[in-house]
Amino acid sequence: MSVQAHDSHGLIEWLPLVLVTLLTLTYLAAAYAQRTTAAGWSLWRCGFLVLGSVLLAVAVLPSMMTWAHHDLRGHMVAHLLIGMLAPMVWVLAAPVTLLLRALPQAGGRRVAALLQSRPIRFVSHPVSALSLNIGGMYVLYLTPLYAASLDNQALHYWLHLHFLVAGYLFCWAILAEPDASPHRLSLRFRLGILFIAIAAHSLLGKLMYGYLWPRDTGNGVEEIRFAAQLMYYGGDLAELLLAVVLLSLWLRKPIDRREALLSSATPT
Amino acid sequence: MNLPTSSRDDARRSLWAAVLVGIGVMAGVDEIVFHQLLQWHHFFDRATPTIGIISDGVLHAVELLAIVIGVFLLIDLSQRKRLAISWAWAGFFCGMGGFQLFDGIVNHKLLRLHQIRYEVEPFIYDLSWNFAALVLLLVGGWLYRRAKRMGRG
Numbered sequence: 473m474s475v476q477a478h479d480s481h482g483l484i485e486w487l488p489l490v491l492v493t494l495l496t497l498t499y500l501a502a503a504y505a506q507r508t509t510a511a512g513w514s515l516w517r518c519g520f521l522v523l524g525s526v527l528l529a530v531a532v533l534p535s536m537m538t539w540a541h542h543d544l545r546g547h548m549v550a551h552l553l554i555g556m557l558a559p560m561v562w563v564l565a566a567p568v569t570l571l572l573r574a575l576p577q578a579g580g581r582r583v584a585a586l587l588q589s590r591p592i593r594f595v596s597h598p599v600s601a602l603s604l605n606i607g608g609m610y611v612l613y614l615t616p617l618y619a620a621s622l623d624n625q626a627l628h629y630w631l632h633l634h635f636l637v638a639g640y641l642f643c644w645a646i647l648a649e650p651d652a653s654p655h656r657l658s659l660r661f662r663l664g665i666l667f668i669a670i671a672a673h674s675l676l677g678k679l680m681y682g683y684l685w686p687r688d689t690g691n692g693v694e695e696i697r698f699a700a701q702l703m704y705y706g707g708d709l710a711e712l713l714l715a716v717v718l719l720s721l722w723l724r725k726p727i728d729r730r731e732a733l734l735s736s737a738t739p740t
Numbered sequence: 741m742n743l744p745t746s747s748r749d750d751a752r753r754s755l756w757a758a759v760l761v762g763i764g765v766m767a768g769v770d771e772i773v774f775h776q777l778l779q780w781h782h783f784f785d786r787a788t789p790t791i792g793i794i795s796d797g798v799l800h801a802v803e804l805l806a807i808v809i810g811v812f813l814l815i816d817l818s819q820r821k822r823l824a825i826s827w828a829w830a831g832f833f834c835g836m837g838g839f840q841l842f843d844g845i846v847n848h849k850l851l852r853l854h855q856i857r858y859e860v861e862p863f864i865y866d867l868s869w870n871f872a873a874l875v876l877l878l879v880g881g882w883l884y885r886r887a888k889r890m891g892r893g
Contacts, residue, residue, distance in 0.1 A: 663809070667801050675797030712804055719812040727820055733813055 488532035488632075496525040499567060502574040513570065517650075521565035528558040532632070541628065544691045544699040548706065554632055555605070555639035556710035560717065563643045566651040593654045598665040601645040604638040606672045613676065618686035642669070646714060649721045659722060659731050666718070670711045677704030747824075751891060754817055754824040755831035755884075760810030762835020766876075767803035770843065774856070826890055830883035837876030844870040 499521050506513035530536060531553035539546035568587070572580050586592060594600055612618050612631070621627045646662050648655060679685065681700035684693060691699075722730060817823040844866065848855060856865040 663805065667805055670801035670804055671797045673797075674800045678796065708800075708804065712808065715805060715808045719808060723812060723815060723819075730816065733809065733816070 485534040485537065488537075488629075489529055489534075492525055492529050492532065496521065499565070499570065502570050506570070506573060509573075511573070513573075517565045517570075520561050521567070524558045524561035524565065527553050527561065528636070531558070541622065544686075544689070544695050545702060548699045548702040550632070551635055552702070552706045552710060555635035556643075556707070557713075559636065559640035560643040560647075560710070560714055562640065563647050563651055564717070568652045569650070572652060587652065587654045596641055596645055596654050598642075598645040598655075598657065598662055601638070601641040602665055602669055604634075605642040606669055606676070608634060608638055609673075610676060613680055613686045616688065619688045622689060643714065647718055647721065659718075659733065662718065663715075663733075666711065666715060670708075673707045673711065674704055677701070677707065747891070750817070750822040751824045751827040751887070753822070754814070754827040755834075757810050757813035757817065758828040758831030759835035759838070760806045761814070762810075762832040762837075763839040764803050764805075764807030764810060764835075765832075766836040766839040767799065767843075768807065770840075771800075771803070824887070824891075826883065826887035830880055830887050833876055833880030833883055835880075837873050837878075837880050840873035840876060841870060844873055 500518060503513045503518050503521075531540075531550045536546070536550060540550040541547075568583075572583055575583060595604070612621075621631050644651060644653065645655070646666055648657065648662065677700050680703065681697050684696050686696075722733070814823060814828060848866065848869070855862050856869055
């Protein structure tokens with residue numbers, strides 16, 4: 473591994489941070505413009521966006537990336553921030569809804585059509601989002617892919633982009649609110665998918681801990697075990713948060729419009 | 741207006757929501773106290789057959805979601821002013837005791853997923869484990885009967 477090459481922070485190393493900053497400023501500008509409209513735009517949502525951006529910015533700082541690159545523990549922390557926490561908070565900021573409102577009518581209609589298009593409907597379905605997210609992690613850690621990503625800069629960046637996109641799609645698919653979503657799936661179905669995600673995630677953590685995956689990376693036993701536990705407990709915390717957020721959104725609805733959670737008979 | 745049915749409905753809902761919380765809390769206590777604090781059995785058990793690891797992942801998901809869903813169901817019921825508190829307490833203890841007994845008999849003895857403690861004679865541990873489960877269940881049963889009596893009164 474070329475640690476020296478990563479310590480000399482070139483411009484490219486700052487690129488993710490610059491992109492996050494640009495996205496954040498664009499959102500805030502659009503939100504500011506909404507202030508004068510009748511519907512307005514909630515400060516809470518702006519707060520969620522900034523929080524998500526801060527979490528993501530911490531994860532893509534060049535020094536953090538360097539740590540994540542040659543230490544599996546650093547990689548897990550970054551993965552947790554990029555793949556789970558930041559996306560969840562970003563979904564709460566409802567960026568798609570803001571985009572639909574901010575664009576001129578024709579552009580808004582085009583985005584709305586895009587949201588209903590087959591490819592977007594497919595990847596934003598909870599089942600495909602789950603496969604992309606957790607399935608991708610199984611592929612990454614249980615195959616030589618992770619070892620390969622250590623030597624290949626492009627693959628390394630691609631991987632983190634995948635974490636972010638897959639994590640975002642998953643949180644978006646599970647919450648389906650408050651942002652505009654292409655699907656109308658029942659709360660029970662989404663809870664079921666979240667259940668599978670928690671089980672699959674903790675299973676992967678245990679497999680990595682017990683059988684010392686990912687292999688051929690020069691990571692010591694202690695390092696892998698610590699990283700696996702980070703994944704297990706950290707992933708837990710993130711998924712627990714997602715469940716709490718999902719049910720809080722449910723509880724926020726007026727009593728008579730709340731979908732029944734368990735039994736099919738709605739209490740009236 | 742069908743009052744008797746609806747109050748029986750509330751009792752049933754309150755009971756089951758609290759059973760979920762009880763199961764989740766007991767599983768959480770098991771994991772935090774015996775796995776993490778005492779480290780009697782471990783994060784990953786070399787002696788455990790692969791099926792044990794898989795069931796562990798599933799159990800873990802059950803435990804997390806049971807607490808969250810149960811708590812939110814109880815909040816929902818209370819917002820509807822339909823929470824039957826005495827039934828909820830009965831359900832909570834029955835859930836805790838039921839899970840403890842299930843864990844002690846099915847997981848530890850029948851499936852042999854893991855034991856409470858290793859390198860010692862497990863009998864006394866098994867005995868106290870299942871005894872604790874029975875005590876919780878008895879408390880749950882007593883609360884259940886009390887809730888039923890109060891419902892009639």
